[in-house]
Amino acid sequence: MDNVTPLGGEVYEIDTRMAGFSGITAGYLILGDRPCLVETGTSTSAPVVRDALTSLGVGPDDLATVVVTHIHLDHAGGVGDIAGFYPSAEVVVHQKGARHLADPTVLMASAKKVWGDRLDTLFGTLSPTEASRIRALDDSDSIDLGGGRTLSSHYSPGHAKHHVGLLDSATGDLYVGDAAGVYLPQTGDVRPATPPPDFDLRTALNSVSLFKDLGPQRLLFSHYGPVSDVSEILDRSAEELRVWVDLTRQAHAQGMDLDHAVAMVGEKTRQRYAAPAPEDAETVRQMEMISGVPFNVAGILHWLDRAEPSSG
Template identity: 90%
Template sequence: MDNVTPLGGDVYEIDTRMAGHAGITAGYLILGDRPCLVETGTSTSAPVVRDALTSLGVGPDDLATVVVTHIHLDHAGGVGDIAGFYPSAQIVVHRKGARHLADPSVLMASAKRVWGDKLDTLFGTLSPTEATRIRALDDTDSIDLGGGRALASHYSPGHAKHHVGLLDSATGDLYVGDAAGVYLPQTGDLRPATPPPDFDLRTALNSLTLFDDLGPQRLLFSHYGPVSDVPEILARSAEELRIWVDLTRQAHTEGMDLDHAVAMVREKTRERYAAPTSEDAETVRQFEMLSGAPSNVAGIMHWLDRSSPASG
């Protein structure tokens, strides 16, 4: 299938075709003794992901585990649907997100307030998963992949309070979710992902330090794809966070409203990122909608409003 890319080590990248677009959100299949899907994508992407797994020889009773880095709908919106397609699979998530997969009503109501009429098109509806099928991870935990292989789970908040990074013992791949930001393979740019309401600068930087200390061989971004320059990318991620926070703090201190703050931060950061080619412009536009300046600045503003002046 044209949306499946082998990455070596029995790992396959699956383009979930979020909202019908290519290159926005990736899921990953680890095809070992106990096949494991990392990230489901959205609810509307679930049939795309199922077809990809079928093409890789994973039938309805073969998938052992579904694990999500966090419960935002572009990562976990398809959990309920995928759980229905694969009745033997255990659903794995950090304990702070587990109740929202069993009862998504609060999460969906919050998403409706943020996205409004775009919700159905972008994400669809997260269906509930039977609580008995959900495994809640502790801050440090492990997921058995069979054959002596495991995913070590490491609590990594800052982007979201229910976020984990996942380190593959066989390949050294680290599934970073959104904790290291959003990587655009078309331009090589890395941008922060600091949405409300959970963003916290110090916590986010601590999570990046944790990732570096784990010594991964490769970072697998949910947005989007594999990156091998691990120390450089993690350092860039921390640098981007600090720059966006400093600029937003300046706007906040000057009393700017959100629209003016977004415009200022966009202008001040424009030269940090490559201009997309005409072929890549639509993909970059989709990234901007999903995790762009309005969301990032709003998340930083929210953190500043609830922080003391000395925070960060």
């Protein structure tokens, strides 16, 4: 299939074709003794992911585990559907997110407030998963991939309080979710992902530092794809966090409202990133839609209002 890319070590990248576009959100299949899907993508992507797994020889009773780095709908919106397709699979998520997969009512209501009429088109509806099938991870935990191979989970909030990174003992691959930001393979840039309501600068920087200390061989971004320049990209991730926070803090101190802060930060940061080639421009625009300047600035302002209430 043209949306499946072998990455070595029995790992396959799956383009989930979020909202019909390519190169926005990736899931990953670890095809070992106990096949494991990392990230489901959205609900509307679930049939795409199922077809990809079928093409790799994974039938309805073969998938052992579905694990998500966090419960945002572009990563976990398809959990309920995938759980239905694969009745033997255990669903694994950090303990702070588990109840929302069992009962998505609050999560979907919150998403509706953010996305409005675009919710159905972009994400669809997260279906509930039977609580008995959900395994809640502690801050440090392990997932059995069979044959002595494990995915160790590492609590990495900052982007979201229910976020974990996942390290493959066999390959050294680290599934970073959104905690290291959004990687743009079209330009080689990495940009922050700082949405409300959970963003916290110190916690986010600590998560990036933790990822570096784990010594991964490769980073597998949900947005988007594999990166071998581990140290360079993680350093850039931390740098971008600091730059965006400093700029947003300036806007906050000047009493700017959200729209003016977004305009200022957007203008000031634009020069930090390479312009995509014409054939890549649409993909980059779509990525901007799910992790763009307005969401990043809104998340930082939300944090500043709590952390530095005397400003402005």
